[in-house]
Amino acid sequence: MNPYFIGFVIPFVASLMLTKRKAEKKRGLPVDVGGEPGYAIRNYRSEQPVETHWEGIFTLAELFEQSCKQYAYMPLHGTRKLISRETEVAADGRSFEKLHMGEYEWKTYIEAFKAVCNFSSGLIQIGHQKDERVAIFADTRAEWQIALQACFRQNITVVTIYASLGEGALCHSLNETEVTTVICGRKELKKLIDINGQLDTLKHVVYISEDDVSSEVSLAKQCTNWRVESFEEVERLGLETPIEANLPLPSDTAVIMYTSGSTGMPKGVMMSHRNVLATASAVMTIVPALGKKDVYLAYLPLAHILELAAETIISAVGASIGYGSPLTLTDTSNKIKRGTKGDASALRPTLMTAVPAILDRVRDGVRKNVDAKGGVAKKLFDIAYSRRLAAVNGSWFGAWGLEKLVWDMLVFQKVRAILGGRIRFILSGGAPLSGETQRFINICLGAPIGQGYGLTETCAGGTFSEYNDTSVGRVGAPLSCSFIKV
Ligand SMILES: *[C@@H]1O[C@H](CO)[C@@H](O)[C@H](O)[C@H]1NC(C)=O
Numbered sequence: 001m002n003p004y005f006i007g008f009v010i011p012f013v014a015s016l017m018l019t020k021r022k023a024e025k026k027r028g029l030p031v032d033v034g035g036e037p038g039y040a041i042r043n044y045r046s047e048q049p050v051e052t053h054w055e056g057i058f059t060l061a062e063l064f065e066q067s068c069k070q071y072a073y074m075p076l077h078g079t080r081k082l083i084s085r086e087t088e089v090a091a092d093g094r095s096f097e098k099l100h101m102g103e104y105e106w107k108t109y110i111e112a113f114k115a116v117c118n119f120s121s122g123l124i125q126i127g128h129q130k131d132e133r134v135a136i137f138a139d140t141r142a143e144w145q146i147a148l149q150a151c152f153r154q155n156i157t158v159v160t161i162y163a164s165l166g167e168g169a170l171c172h173s174l175n176e177t178e179v180t181t182v183i184c185g186r187k188e189l190k191k192l193i194d195i196n197g198q199l200d201t202l203k204h205v206v207y208i209s210e211d212d213v214s215s216e217v218s219l220a221k222q223c224t225n226w227r228v229e230s231f232e233e234v235e236r237l238g239l240e241t242p243i244e245a246n247l248p249l250p251s252d253t254a255v256i257m258y259t260s261g262s263t264g265m266p267k268g269v270m271m272s273h274r275n276v277l278a279t280a281s282a283v284m285t286i287v288p289a290l291g292k293k294d295v296y297l298a299y300l301p302l303a304h305i306l307e308l309a310a311e312t313i314i315s316a317v318g319a320s321i322g323y324g325s326p327l328t329l330t331d332t333s334n335k336i337k338r339g340t341k342g343d344a345s346a347l348r349p350t351l352m353t354a355v356p357a358i359l360d361r362v363r364d365g366v367r368k369n370v371d372a373k374g375g376v377a378k379k380l381f382d383i384a385y386s387r388r389l390a391a392v393n394g395s396w397f398g399a400w401g402l403e404k405l406v407w408d409m410l411v412f413q414k415v416r417a418i419l420g421g422r423i424r425f426i427l428s429g430g431a432p433l434s435g436e437t438q439r440f441i442n443i444c445l446g447a448p449i450g451q452g453y454g455l456t457e458t459c460a461g462g463t464f465s466e467y468n469d470t471s472v473g474r475v476g477a478p479l480s481c482s483f484i485k486v
């Protein structure tokens with residue numbers, strides 16, 4: 001069994017028991033779903049699982065097209081250009097690569113839509129057949145989304161693979177789904193070259209032009225069993241010879257997502273357009289006032305359903321997605337050149353998703369920083385923290401109102417600046433979040449953390465805590481797209 005699953009059942013059952021005790025806050029209601037015996041519950045707001053939040057929209061392709069028309073000139077995808085790449089040698093002789101990244105440069109919804117249409121036509125032009133599958137094997141970036149939406153417009157099922165998978169698992173996934181086209185970045189292209197003799201079905205490789213991809217490309221071109229094209233070349237072919245869209249049905253498979261495979265080979269989870277749309281629709285009811293003013297920092301792997309669902313929602317509401325990476329997230333991240341900006345301070349996001357490991361790292365970083373300062377600064381932090389903790393913990397004698405404002409200005413503002421200073425909601429998923437970290441982040445950032453529970457197999461959308469629920473160690477009631485049976 002998936003360890004995520006085991007890790008989640010305990011807090012989940014605990015949350016059910018708590019929900020029961022406090023009858024007035026009951027958000028999971030019993031429901032009869034038949035089948036095997038067990039206790040089944042549903043969301044308190046919806047008797048039937050929701051299918052779509054958007055009128056007349058039933059597939060991800062329709063959703064994207066509609067929002068590109070509605071928000072045409074709003075910024076959608078933001079990417080930072082690399083200014084310089086430097087090597088820093090530490091005292092012990094080890095060397096580290098440091099990046100100096102520029103400000104975010106934006107593509108509007110309509111520009112993204114044009115790129116999607118072009119790439120979509122281009123795929124057919126290079127000879128990809130509609131009933132064959134495309135794999136996207138790359139880090140999270142704008143081209144990933146463009147390629148995904150492009151495939152949707154031709155009813156092509158996309159196979160996603162973790163960039164960290166080993167060779168055996170990679171061969172297995174590509175072979176099992178008979179992938180004929182792979183879209184990849186530089187690192188991933190290198191992996192493909194290493195195993196090219198074992199990829200019987202692969203015919204096309206489309207690489208994303210990163211700044212130093214040329215040596216891999218010339219190696220790839222020496223392999224005779226596939227053709228190599230750049231992302232831009234495919235777009236250009238599509239622009240020259242457009243091809244009519246071939247839109248999918250709600251029941252068509254949108255994505256086959258290979259999970260991390262904790263037992264043996266990774267397993268491909270098939271998700272229909274209807275599945276992903278239902279999760280997105282349900283999450284729309286969780287975060288209040290999602291919309292055009294929101295800016296989302298994207299850095300988790302898109303091959304994970306948590307990120308894929310989050311970006312689906314963001315691009316459906318007219319908000320902006322700025323792409324980053326875990327190693328360049330903050331000003332003090334490993335790969336960021338000293339004195340230059342990390343992704344968060346360059347973007348100043350209002351929304352983020354995170355896995356607990358990342359939030360733990362933020363907490364440890366803040367703690368270490370405070371301890372290193374010592375003296376008055378540490379004392380002040382400790383007082384502020386315990387005053388706010390009392391308040392968040394439900395005590396009327398804690399720091400509310402004016403006192404809260406004072407602590408925010410004196411102490412927490414500096415912590416908030418680490419993530420750009422505008423965060424209003426963090427969504428945590430993928431593994432259970434420790435209560436202590438949740439409190440810490442909640443107090444220091446002054447923003448709620450929503451915790452979700454789900455599996456790749458349930459298309460993420462299992463349960464979700466309420467926006468205004470400040471209790472810790474719970475994952476909330478079932479989302480309105482799911483019934484849950486224990
Ligand atoms: C989409 O593709 C699948 C698999 O190739 C096929 O079964 C389905 O009929 C297609 N849907 C449409 C609307 O053409």
Ligand SMILES: *[C@@H]1O[C@H](CO)[C@@H](O)[C@H](O)[C@H]1NC(C)=O
Nearest residue numbers: 171172174175176198199200
């Ligand atoms: C690929 O799959 C086929 C069956 O679909 C199997 O016969 C073959 O051994 C597999 N190859 C690899 C490298 O796994």
Ligand SMILES: *[C@@H]1O[C@H](CO)[C@@H](O)[C@H](O)[C@H]1NC(C)=O
Nearest residue numbers: 386389390391392393394395
């Ligand atoms: C917070 O509340 C819980 C129970 O409601 C209690 O056990 C804990 O000691 C409290 N913590 C603080 C710092 O007040």
Ligand SMILES: *[C@@H]1O[C@H](CO)[C@@H](O)[C@H](O)[C@H]1NC(C)=O
Nearest residue numbers: 024025466467468469470471
């Ligand atoms: C959260 O908000 C909902 C509706 O907006 C309200 O009914 C509920 O009482 C609130 N819960 C808490 C813990 O404040």
